[in-house]
Amino acid sequence: MKNVLGLRCIECKKEVPAEAGTYTCPSCGSKGGIMDVIYDYQEINRLTTREQVTKSRDNSMFRYLPFLPIRPESARPHLRVGWSPLYKPLGLAKSLGMSNLYIKDDGQNPTASLKDRASIIAVIRAVEEKAPTVAASSTGNAASSLAGSAAAMGLKSVIFVPSRAPQGKIAQLLIFGATVISVQGSYEDTFRLSAEAIERFGWYNRNAAINPYLVEGKKTVALEIAEQLNWEVPDWVILSVGDGCTIAGVWKGFKDLYQAGWIDRLPKIAGVQSTGCCPLVDAFVEDRPWTPKEEKTIADSIAVGVPRNPDKALNAVRESGGTMVAVSDEAILEAMRELGRTSGIFGEPAGVTGTAGLKVLLEKGVIGADEKVVSIVTGNGLKDVQNAIKAVGEPIKVEPSLQELLVKLEGKI
Ligand SMILES: *Cc1c(COP(=O)(O)O)cnc(C)c1O
Numbered sequence: 399m400k401n402v403l404g405l406r407c408i409e410c411k412k413e414v415p416a417e418a419g420t421y422t423c424p425s426c427g428s429k430g431g432i433m434d435v436i437y438d439y440q441e442i443n444r445l446t447t448r449e450q451v452t453k454s455r456d457n458s459m460f461r462y463l464p465f466l467p468i469r470p471e472s473a474r475p476h477l478r479v480g481w482s483p484l485y486k487p488l489g490l491a492k493s494l495g496m497s498n499l500y501i502k503d504d505g506q507n508p509t510a511s512l513k514d515r516a517s518i519i520a521v522i523r524a525v526e527e528k529a530p531t532v533a534a535s536s537t538g539n540a541a542s543s544l545a546g547s548a549a550a551m552g553l554k555s556v557i558f559v560p561s562r563a564p565q566g567k568i569a570q571l572l573i574f575g576a577t578v579i580s581v582q583g584s585y586e587d588t589f590r591l592s593a594e595a596i597e598r599f600g601w602y603n604r605n606a607a608i609n610p611y612l613v614e615g616k617k618t619v620a621l622e623i624a625e626q627l628n629w630e631v632p633d634w635v636i637l638s639v640g641d642g643c644t645i646a647g648v649w650k651g652f653k654d655l656y657q658a659g660w661i662d663r664l665p666k667i668a669g670v671q672s673t674g675c676c677p678l679v680d681a682f683v684e685d686r687p688w689t690p691k692e693e694k695t696i697a698d699s700i701a702v703g704v705p706r707n708p709d710k711a712l713n714a715v716r717e718s719g720g721t722m723v724a725v726s727d728e729a730i731l732e733a734m735r736e737l738g739r740t741s742g743i744f745g746e747p748a749g750v751t752g753t754a755g756l757k758v759l760l761e762k763g764v765i766g767a768d769e770k771v772v773s774i775v776t777g778n779g780l781k782d783v784q785n786a787i788k789a790v791g792e793p794i795k796v797e798p799s800l801q802e803l804l805v806k807l808e809g810k811i
């Protein structure tokens with residue numbers, strides 16, 4: 399990997415070589431010491447150019463291979479991850495009173511969430527590091543995604559999920575052949591147990607926060623947004639936040655492009671959580687260190703009371719000059735309805751939380767109606783049908799009789 403110079407600790411700034419098995423800062427140790435992958439941008443520009451990428455027929459995130467911490471010759475699963483559509487949904491824009499709104503629909507990944515961008519890097523690196531088994535704890539999507547990528551790569555997977563994970567995600571895990579451990583406790587309990595087991599068994603660790611390579615996969619969503627907008631950077635990118643790895647990845651992607659000289663400015667990043675679990679929004683708004691919170695929201699993918707990547711997430715928002723906001727579960731259900739009805743896009747609750755936050759930031763005047771905004775839908779609604787039904791209610795039930803149908807439809811269409 400000539401493109402990778404090493405890893406840099408986000409706390410003490412120490413730089414270490416990018417060796418197999420090194421994930422966190424050896425100096426900061428148990429205090430955290432989350433690392434960033436650092437690149438040789440000249441080398442990236444020797445390996446490829448903006449024009450070359452624009453012409454690429456690789457319709458996946460691997461069109462940006464020189465920006466990724468994997469060896470070009472490494473085996474890759476056949477799944478098509480990334481290169482999800484960037485829509486300009488006029489109905490939604492109209493309903494929000496906006497003129498320049500885009501939706502990046504990352505529910506259209508192989509296992510239906512943005513997490514696939516990270517999981518595919520995890521399995522590629524697991525094979526590079528000769529690990530036969532990969533493991534993770536997850537609120538659901540990182541799990542189903544890792545299981546899918548592992549299956550495609552011929553690896554075993556062991557997955558820890560909190561017992562509250564929606565059925566759709568559990569079904570995915572089992573279909574992909576994972577060993578599924580349903581932990582009767584919170585996500586925090588789940589994470590802790592998985593960390594202990596990973597240490598004990600020596601599995602490849604996909605836990606996103608401490609594995610710096612996974613954020614690199616997630617950053618490809620930003621590279622795609624830039625390319626799909628013809629390298630003209632939006633004013634804002636808005637998305638939901640749980641552990642904070644995704645928002646950190648988005649920011650890293652734009653920064654890498656900027657440092658490589660492929661874009662000439664950076665967007666502001668807005669992070670959105672549910673009021674039922676918003677430790678990072680509170681820390682941002684009150685400008686203080688984050689404190690743990692209860693996990694009380696229908697948006698299970700971002701019900702993270704103890705975020706694993708808080709500093710990278712807060713740095714992303716602050717460095718970009720962005721903002722954070724919390725929205726109620728009712729507003730999240732409303733965003734599900736609105737995206738579906740105006741645009742034909744079906745997101746899971748955490749998938750549309752960014753869009754719910756956009757509405758609030760427009761109302762507050764933080765985001766202007768004419769600004770160019772990309773809202774990322776991070777996961778597909780079919781993963782969590784129960785909450786979707788909660789958002790929209792039940793269908794019209796009729797006996798198979800036209801007469802009854804006419805009665806029931808009266809005033810409805
Ligand atoms: C994981 C996830 C998020 C949040 O990502 P973090 O890295 O935990 O902040 C948002 N939406 C969906 C659908 C997710 O699966």
Ligand SMILES: [Zn+2]
Pocket residue numbers: 407408409410411412423424425426427431
């Ligand atoms: Zn350090």
